[in-house]
Amino acid sequence: MRRKNYHHGHLKNALISAGIEILSKEGLAGLSIRKVAKKAGVSHAAPYAHFADKQALIAAISAEGYRRLYDELSSAVESHRDNPQQMLVEVGWAYIQFAMKDPEHFKTMFSGVIEQEKDYPEFREMSQKSFELLVTLVRDCQEAGFLISGSADMVSISLWSLVHGFVLLLLESQISHKLLERMSVRTMLIFLLNGITKKGIEVTEIELPTSRV
Amino acid sequence: MRRKNYHHGHLKNALISAGIEILSKEGLAGLSIRKVAKKAGVSHAAPYAHFADKQALIAAISAEGYRRLYDELSSAVESHRDNPQQMLVEVGWAYIQFAMKDPEHFKTMFSGVIEQEKDYPEFREMSQKSFELLVTLVRDCQEAGFLISGSADMVSISLWSLVHGFVLLLLESQISHKLLERMSVRTMLIFLLNGITKKGIEVTEIELPTSRV
DNA sequence: GCACTATCTTGACGGCGTCAAGATTTGGGT
DNA sequence: ACCCAAATCTTGACGCCGTCAAGATAGTGC
Numbered sequence: 392m393r394r395k396n397y398h399h400g401h402l403k404n405a406l407i408s409a410g411i412e413i414l415s416k417e418g419l420a421g422l423s424i425r426k427v428a429k430k431a432g433v434s435h436a437a438p439y440a441h442f443a444d445k446q447a448l449i450a451a452i453s454a455e456g457y458r459r460l461y462d463e464l465s466s467a468v469e470s471h472r473d474n475p476q477q478m479l480v481e482v483g484w485a486y487i488q489f490a491m492k493d494p495e496h497f498k499t500m501f502s503g504v505i506e507q508e509k510d511y512p513e514f515r516e517m518s519q520k521s522f523e524l525l526v527t528l529v530r531d532c533q534e535a536g537f538l539i540s541g542s543a544d545m546v547s548i549s550l551w552s553l554v555h556g557f558v559l560l561l562l563e564s565q566i567s568h569k570l571l572e573r574m575s576v577r578t579m580l581i582f583l584l585n586g587i588t589k590k591g592i593e594v595t596e597i598e599l600p601t602s603r604v
Numbered sequence: 605m606r607r608k609n610y611h612h613g614h615l616k617n618a619l620i621s622a623g624i625e626i627l628s629k630e631g632l633a634g635l636s637i638r639k640v641a642k643k644a645g646v647s648h649a650a651p652y653a654h655f656a657d658k659q660a661l662i663a664a665i666s667a668e669g670y671r672r673l674y675d676e677l678s679s680a681v682e683s684h685r686d687n688p689q690q691m692l693v694e695v696g697w698a699y700i701q702f703a704m705k706d707p708e709h710f711k712t713m714f715s716g717v718i719e720q721e722k723d724y725p726e727f728r729e730m731s732q733k734s735f736e737l738l739v740t741l742v743r744d745c746q747e748a749g750f751l752i753s754g755s756a757d758m759v760s761i762s763l764w765s766l767v768h769g770f771v772l773l774l775l776e777s778q779i780s781h782k783l784l785e786r787m788s789v790r791t792m793l794i795f796l797l798n799g800i801t802k803k804g805i806e807v808t809e810i811e812l813p814t815s816r817v
Numbered sequence: 818g819c820a821c822t823a824t825c826t827t828g829a830c831g832g833c834g835t836c837a838a839g840a841t842t843t844g845g846g847t
Numbered sequence: 848a849c850c851c852a853a854a855t856c857t858t859g860a861c862g863c864c865g866t867c868a869a870g871a872t873a874g875t876g877c
Binding site: 498501502518522539541544545546548549551552553554555556557559560563565566567570574579582583586587 | 711714715731735752754757758759761762764765766767768769770772773776778779780783787792795796799800
């Protein structure tokens with residue numbers, strides 16, 4: 392892991408890791424190639440051996456984010472194979488927790504990359520994988536009969552839009568403070584999901600003041 | 605309107621206008637104080653007489669965005685005072701059109717400003733006004749009996765999250781191309797809204813290939 | 818062991834945000 | 848009418864930034 396001589400060895404990954412750290416501490420505006428390079432222990436132009444430009448580094452950081460998000464969503468699915476209804480809640484909850492754990496990384500994934508017609512294949516591939524996971528989940532829920540009917544693609548977009556929009560409004564402090572005092576984020580999620588499920592989802596957990604996020 | 609002598613006269617507004625133009629053409633990354641100053645015809649440090657730093661300029665640009673968004677939403681409401689159901693659709697549609705007309709400006713409004721504990725009063729005030737417009741609309745729809753029941757605040761957040769998330773995914777090209785070929789954005793909006801209304805919303809307009817957005 | 822390629826360093830360029838010092842204008846109080 | 852304080856704008860400077868070109872160094876295949 393240490394830098395011995397001229398060559399680093401795993402510089403590309405080191406740069407991505409350093410970038411994620413800086414991003415989460417200082418935000419996208421504070422992320423610079425030179426800082427990333429310094430953190431990885433190389434000179435200021437070394438990153439250009441691995442990334443065409445700053446955009447490409449941000450794309451790689453975003454792709455890594457999608458990889459982590461996919462893992463979180465997957466394990467939420469695995470933990471509730473038997474109960475599609477709870478699975479839906481837990482996947483939504485995992486999405487929200489992922490976003491709140493590292494808001495800057497999450498926001499960058501969805502607003503820092505796509506410009507012009509440049510293509511970042513790994514980026515698009517990982518994002519597609521997550522969406523397919525959601526579509527499968529929706530189909531299960533529809534077969535179980537408690538989710539609204541309609542094209543699974545469109546229902547998936549509904550769910551994704553709903554949770555994605557909600558967490559972004561949350562991160563941008565657009566959800567009123569008063570509301571957040573009365574209700575935990577998880578309860579809000581359940582309210583949101585209840586809106587587009589046929590049968591209501593039970594609020595199984597009593598909301599305690601200490602559990603508020 | 606012209607620059608005659610030393611003093612500009614309406615520099616603050618000129619800077620905001622210039623900023624919006626640059627933002628919409630070159631994106632947030634391409635927005636610099638120096639470019640804005642040049643476009644307004646003043647020296648590179650002149651903006652500092654009106655804005656504490658770049659953040660403050662971006663906040664002002666965002667606040668102006670909220671002002672315009674509020675106008676759009678208001679006139680959508682005014683046009684359909686008699687029919688709450690259609691009003692809901694048209695307000696959502698106005699939101700989407702606003703975002704698609706100037707994506708960079710819209711995205712900046714929701715992801716460029718809030719950092720640390722800084723407060724930009726006009727920014728928050730305009731955003732709150734728009735939300736209150738939505739809450740009023742929701743109450744009307746609930747009284748008309750076709751929107752799901754529950755706290756008007758929470759239902760408003762549901763609707764806002766849904767449409768906001770959807771349009772952001774759209775702008776970030778996260779909605780699959782195949783889907784967009786089969787369905788217009790307006791039809792998708794109606795599908796989304798159908799999910800959380802009691803009675804379905806009629807798709808009154810036949811979707812023609814040429815009307816696809 | 819040699820040539821080729823990938824990787825990394827050094828140095829330079831213009832653009833950036835920001836600040837300090839000074840010039841110019843405006844406006845209120847007398 | 849005048850003066851002075853405040854507001855507004857210019858000029859010049861600083862360090863940081865993204866990027867590129869030239870060159871140094873290390874690994875790789877023959």
